[in-house]
Amino acid sequence: MDSIEIIWVDEENEGERLDVFIAESIPNLSRSGVQNLIQAGKVTVDGKVKKASYKVKEGEKITVALPPPQKIEVQPQNIPLEIIYQDSDLAVINKPKNMVVHPAPGNPDHTLVNALLYHIKDLSGINGELRPGIVHRLDKDTSGVMVVAKNDRAHRILAQQIKEHTINREYTALVHGVIKENLGTIDAPIGRSKTDRKKMAVVPDGKPAISHYRVLERFANYTLVRVKLLTGRTHQIRVHFAYIKHPVVGDPLYGPAKKHLGLDSQALHASLLGFIHPSTGEYMEFTSELPEYFKQVLESLRRK
The missing domain is CATH 3.10.290.10 (RNA-binding S4 domain)
Known part of the structure; x- marks a missing residue:
């Protein structure tokens, strides 16, 4: 119906x-x-x-x-997956660029979840059959480190850390323009755009969103930044840097329509993830180096 x-x-x-x-x-x-x-x-x-x-x-x-949504049957698929760490409670993976996290209309398979079901025996069921183990997400074209839960107890504890903003998340981004300050904070609420429902935006009635950043390297027309998230709103880094007039290079949604540096998706990578282990209570931290395409873009800028 x-x-x-x-x-x-x-x-x-x-x-x-x-x-x-x-x-x-x-x-x-x-x-x-x-x-x-x-x-x-x-x-x-x-x-x-x-x-x-x-x-x-x-x-x-x-x-x-x-029409009613079509039911999606999620099947394990032998898709290459880099597992950085794994124990009985969780797994930390390095998600590649151009991979959707979980199945949805338009992306019924070849997602991270399909790969997880093949490579990992147990996954938490809190988020249902379409999102087993998924505690947090990365955008399709954002690469980098993610944690997935292997049982419901671990899932609840990790999700609580995300809710309380105690998980340490740092990203590396290449943005348009030259940022003068070495350090900065973007404190601007984010909600659904009033003019385009497919986009997020800085809006007065949005949810609190805070991003700290530091400049790693400056180029003629671009800046490489490291961003630490205090909150985890949808598209937070992409929205915040577009808001301060330094959109992420290659961002098809919030950046310039014209392609730059040959990129067709945002130059954004989840470089670091730190959290308290749900069973041991110890702080664990994992890093992921920049993917090859990102390194090549930076090398080309350094030669100019």
Whole structure:
């Protein structure tokens, strides 16, 4: 049975194409997916079917009938996976770039979870069958160190550390422009963008978000930074650095439309992860060196 989404057009969206407006308003719904719904008569504007190119007007009521989500069967897949450390409670892995963490519509397989199910015998079940063991996530194109839980007790303790912001997380990022200060803090709340529902943004009513950074190296038009997260909001580093006018290089969502340095995804790497072990109570810290593509970009900048 279809679920019904109702969207009202406000003043700032007047004049947008119908398909664009719906894709921006409903998370996880692509523009091509919206166009298919429109062609199938699943979208009405004030009760009438319109074309995808129809320009919406303020005050109109858009009704979208969404089909039920398809059930995804998660299967183990023999995908190469670098396991840095493993014991009976957890595993620490080095996630490669261009890998989605867990299955979802549009990415039903070849995810980190599919690889985990193949390489690791036991995984916690707190997050259900689509996200076994997943305590925290990295974006598809963000590489680096992650921890996964192998039982529910370990999962709860690690999740509590994330909630209390006691996990130590540091990232390396290449950003646009030259940052003058050697050290800085970005303290700006993050929430869903008011103009594009697929993006996050700094908004007054957002959740608190704090990023500390230090400059590692400066180039002619770029800066290499190390970022320590005090909070873990969705896309936090990407949103924060775009907010201070130094977006992450290659970021397709928050950076310039034009490609830079041959990158088609953000130059962002999870370099360090530290936490209290759920059983021993000892602090453990793991690092991951920059992937080869990132090193090559930096070498090319140093030669200029």
